[in-house]
Amino acid sequence: MRDITLELCRENSNFLLKPAVYIIGAGPGDPDLLTVKALKILTRADVILFADSLVPVQILDFCKQDAKIMRTANKTLEDILPVMVEEVRRGKSVVRLHSGDPSLYSATHEQMHLLAEAEVPFEVIPGISAFQAAAAKLKVELTVPGLVQTIILTRISGRTEVPENEELTALAAHKASLCLYLSARHVENAQAKLLAHYPGDTPVAVCYRLGWDDEKISVVPLTEMAEFTHQEELIRTTLYVVSPALAENNHQNQRSHLYHPAHSRLFREE
Known part of the structure; x- marks a missing residue:
């Protein structure tokens, strides 16, 4: 079922991904609990920043082969934010992959504030908590x-x-x-x-x-x-x-x- 859903996401040519940061809730662990919208974005995004200590690496299987991957478990916000800002300004789509749902204990508040301050567009895609x-x-x-x-x-x-x-x-x-x-x-x-x-x-x-x-x-x-x-x-x-x-x-x-x-x-x- 996962392969069928993934193929449908990749074939949906009507889904356009604009240069922006997409803050995605990856759910608590099971990759099958990602939303369809999250999958659509993951299959097209140019850059993926994911909290590798909390998000299973299997989720990266959904990403396109030439996507740039950055693991963030050992990074600070001061390391992560400039990457997101620079990549979007270069016309790239960036996924910030968090565990669970971004509205709960995910430290997204300060990221969204700083992205808005930098005038970088972003979107939040909820996940299963x-x-x-x-x-x-x-x-x-x-x-x-x-x-x-x-x-x-x-x-x-x-x-x-x-x-x-x-x-x-x-x-x-x-x-x-x-x-x-x-x-x-x-x-x-x-x-x-x-x-x-x-x-x-x-x-x-x-x-x-x-x-x-x-x-x-x-x-x-x-x-x-x-x-x-x-x-x-x-x-x-x-x-x-x-x-x-x-x-x-x-x-x-x-x-x-x-x-x-x-x-x-x-x-x-x-």
């Missing part, structure tokens, strides 16, 4: 009627401080589906803050390197979250999904009105 891939792998909906209707995406303070009003204990008070990024190194602290409001038996999905060949996903009680993390030696690329929606009996809650026969709506007569 780890929390979405986790829900798909777990085969759950994180918003179950009568149980939980809110998803919180957050992290615990580390090198990057979390604003005081977004402190984890305060967010945990909502008892929503909470997706905790970038927190494996501080898991004991995170667990303690979550236990201030969530019951100890709340299911937690510990998701390591989603979409990669060495992916690991396990569901444990909240009280075992830190112990399991240390047991598996997880220190990075780990997402925690804390949610009552993961409970085995969550189907006992109220069903959605959307397809209920007793519910009338615009496209279905009473």
Whole structure:
């Protein structure tokens, strides 16, 4: 299926790629989760800058053979930005390939600001985030009627401080589906803050390197979250999904009105 999609992208002559920076979300790891638009751009782009520590190298298989490839895991923004600006000014199309979705923990804010300041056109192409891939792998909906209707995406303070009003204990008070990024190194602290409001038996999905060949996903009680993390030696690329929606009996809650026969709506007569 991937080969067929790729061939269709390459043959679509109506898709014109202008000189610009294309900030693309590569998803959490599985190359098949790239959007069709991302594929169209990758098959035509002249220059690819990709975060090789977080984006699988297999994604480069989609690029054209003569594309210039720059690995950025060991680079700073001061190394990367001049390359993007210079290449676009030379009339080239540039892809800045990030893991997950560019709107979440991707350090794109400063890149977009500096590109705009340099009057270099850019476009952002969204990608699948780890929390979405986790829900798909777990085969759950994180918003179950009568149980939980809110998803919180957050992290615990580390090198990057979390604003005081977004402190984890305060967010945990909502008892929503909470997706905790970038927190494996501080898991004991995170667990303690979550236990201030969530019951100890709340299911937690510990998701390591989603979409990669060495992916690991396990569901444990909240009280075992830190112990399991240390047991598996997880220190990075780990997402925690804390949610009552993961409970085995969550189907006992109220069903959605959307397809209920007793519910009338615009496209279905009473």
